[in-house]
Amino acid sequence: MTDGSRATQIEVPDTLDAIEECHRRGWSDGLPVIPPTAARVSAMLDHVGLAPAHVLGEVPVRRRVLTGERAAANAVMAGCLPEHFPVLLAALEALFEHDANIVHEISAATNAPGFLVLVNGPVRQRIALACTDNVLSATNRANATIGRALRLIFMNVFESRQGVLDRACMGSLSKSGVCFGEDEERSPWPPLQTTRGFTAADSTVTMMSIQDPEMVGNRYGRTAESIMDAVADSIATHGLGVHFTFMENAWLWLVGHWHAEMLARAGWDRPRMQRYVFERAWRSRADLKRLGMMRGEIVGDDATARVPAAASPDDILIVKAGGDSGIYSTLIKIYIGMPATTVRVRESPTERSSR
Amino acid sequence: MTQPTVRLVDPTGAHPGDRRFPLAPRPRDLRGKRVVLLDNSKANAEPILRAIAKILDEEFGLGEVVHLTKHSASLPPRPELAAEVRRHADVVITGVGD
Amino acid sequence: MTLEQDGIPTATIITDVFATTAKGYMAMLGVPDFPYLMCAHPITSVGAAELDARARALAPAVRRLLLEGRP
Numbered sequence: 298m299t300d301g302s303r304a305t306q307i308e309v310p311d312t313l314d315a316i317e318e319c320h321r322r323g324w325s326d327g328l329p330v331i332p333p334t335a336a337r338v339s340a341m342l343d344h345v346g347l348a349p350a351h352v353l354g355e356v357p358v359r360r361r362v363l364t365g366e367r368a369a370a371n372a373v374m375a376g377c378l379p380e381h382f383p384v385l386l387a388a389l390e391a392l393f394e395h396d397a398n399i400v401h402e403i404s405a406a407t408n409a410p411g412f413l414v415l416v417n418g419p420v421r422q423r424i425a426l427a428c429t430d431n432v433l434s435a436t437n438r439a440n441a442t443i444g445r446a447l448r449l450i451f452m453n454v455f456e457s458r459q460g461v462l463d464r465a466c467m468g469s470l471s472k473s474g475v476c477f478g479e480d481e482e483r484s485p486w487p488p489l490q491t492t493r494g495f496t497a498a499d500s501t502v503t504m505m506s507i508q509d510p511e512m513v514g515n516r517y518g519r520t521a522e523s524i525m526d527a528v529a530d531s532i533a534t535h536g537l538g539v540h541f542t543f544m545e546n547a548w549l550w551l552v553g554h555w556h557a558e559m560l561a562r563a564g565w566d567r568p569r570m571q572r573y574v575f576e577r578a579w580r581s582r583a584d585l586k587r588l589g590m591m592r593g594e595i596v597g598d599d600a601t602a603r604v605p606a607a608a609s610p611d612d613i614l615i616v617k618a619g620g621d622s623g624i625y626s627t628l629i630k631i632y633i634g635m636p637a638t639t640v641r642v643r644e645s646p647t648e649r650s651s652r
Numbered sequence: 653m654t655q656p657t658v659r660l661v662d663p664t665g666a667h668p669g670d671r672r673f674p675l676a677p678r679p680r681d682l683r684g685k686r687v688v689l690l691d692n693s694k695a696n697a698e699p700i701l702r703a704i705a706k707i708l709d710e711e712f713g714l715g716e717v718v719h720l721t722k723h724s725a726s727l728p729p730r731p732e733l734a735a736e737v738r739r740h741a742d743v744v745i746t747g748v749g750d
Numbered sequence: 751m752t753l754e755q756d757g758i759p760t761a762t763i764i765t766d767v768f769a770t771t772a773k774g775y776m777a778m779l780g781v782p783d784f785p786y787l788m789c790a791h792p793i794t795s796v797g798a799a800e801l802d803a804r805a806r807a808l809a810p811a812v813r814r815l816l817l818e819g820r821p
Binding site for chain 3: 673675676677678679680681682690694695696697699700701703704706707708711712728729734737738741742743744745746747748
């Protein structure tokens with residue numbers, strides 16, 4: 298371990314007791330953590346060539362700094378392997394590139410936005426990241442631990458502690474951090490990162506703050522239009538009243554396998570799909586007022602005035618993911634604080650130092 | 653019997669300790685003082701701040717009262733808003749809730 | 751708090767549900783005894799008469815905080 302380490306020495310009868318010690322110190326998210334031993338933390342840092350004292354970023358409004366060592370310690374606790382660390386670092390880079398103060402805004406809110414780390418490119422295979430079956434709840438180690446590491450960092454380093462600076466009223470399942478990959482191999486469309494300034498050969502992370510996802514069926518639909526109508530309808534009702542301004546949201550449609558198959562057969566490309574859904578994803582002002590989503594009495598032309606669910610078609614992101622055992626898609630609202638932000642994953646020390 | 657020793661790296665953030673700052677100097681009274689009501693963007697924050705200002709004005713005779721809104725309930729005012737507050741305020745009343 | 755640091759006397763009002771948050775935040779920034787006022791939560795759904803009553807209850811403490819630096 299090089300200079301800058303803040304290793305605490307504790308004496309415990311065995312490793313399982315070290316796990317209990319982590320619970321006692323308030324370092325856990327409620328589940329057992331891997332004790333962040335100096336050796337494990339070193340291995341995590343050495344894999345990417347990061348110095349312990351290197352500052353990855355800070356949350357200014359909380360006066361809290363994230364060092365390489367602290368990120369690595371939380372990654373170890375989450376159960377990450379060193380090969381997962383570059384993806385976690387890319388997610389953090391996206392956060393700091395956008396505005397790290399949203400960590401405070403998000404957790405101090407009584408709402409409960411979670412985080413999604415969406416991965417593209419060859420790194421998915423290298424870390425065995427699930428992109429198909431059970432994609433939102435995969436038991437692959439990378440899927441289960443990368444998002445968890447983020448949550449532990451928010452808690453331990455940025456003080457988003459339940460009841461104190463994390464004021465979520467109802468909480469959410471995605472607060473534990475969701476991480477998965479796009480099913481690029483079976484997608485009829487170009488992978489997401491190519492629409493965001495990167496190439497198909499680039500490994501990237503797209504990080505965003507989300508509401509808990511919602512499945513979309515359309516079991517008896519016969520056309521591509523029917524699928525998109527169902528998605529637009531879901532957008533128009535999903536999470537109403539949870540965020541103040543309908544139009545500030547963006548959306549992520551995880552197109553399920555058989556929905557993608559039908560859309561591709563009918564010749565739909567991503568831009569056309571975005572436009573089709575955008576034009577149909579709206580709610581009347583009267584409805585929003587009636588449902589307590591907008592202030593004021595229902596007046597004048599409220600019944601016919603359309604409030605769109607997004608600012609533009611580009612705010613409806615479309616990605617293929619999920620298994621082929623059933624006919625479903627999933628809709629995810631992107632809201633409060635962190636819009637979809639894409640950065641490259643730097644897997645090797647050389648890539649990291651060439652920034 | 654000696655216990656095995658495990659060295660754990662502290663995964664938590666820095667603790668800056670006490671960094672007290674003195675409160676701003678207080679005016680002698682409120683008569684003629686210019687007030688900024690800085691609402692935190694939540695519903696009913698503005699009405700309650702205005703109601704408080706009205707009560708204080710009735711009793712003590714405030715100066716100009718200006719109402720401004722933060723962009724976010726939890727974050728401090730952005731620099732432009734803070735500058736606007738400084739331009740108009742002898743004192744500030746801010747809040748409230750969710 | 752930032753305005754107070756800038757030299758402008760400030761009366762901060764929070765609803766009581768956020769008391770632990772306020773204390774936690776102030777402790778985290780190193781000023782655990784920063785003075786503020788509390789009123790009942792919630793405030794969003796409250797009618798005009800109740801709002802007025804709360805304003806009346808708060809006004810003397812607001813004045814004290816602005817003139818004396820204590821709630």
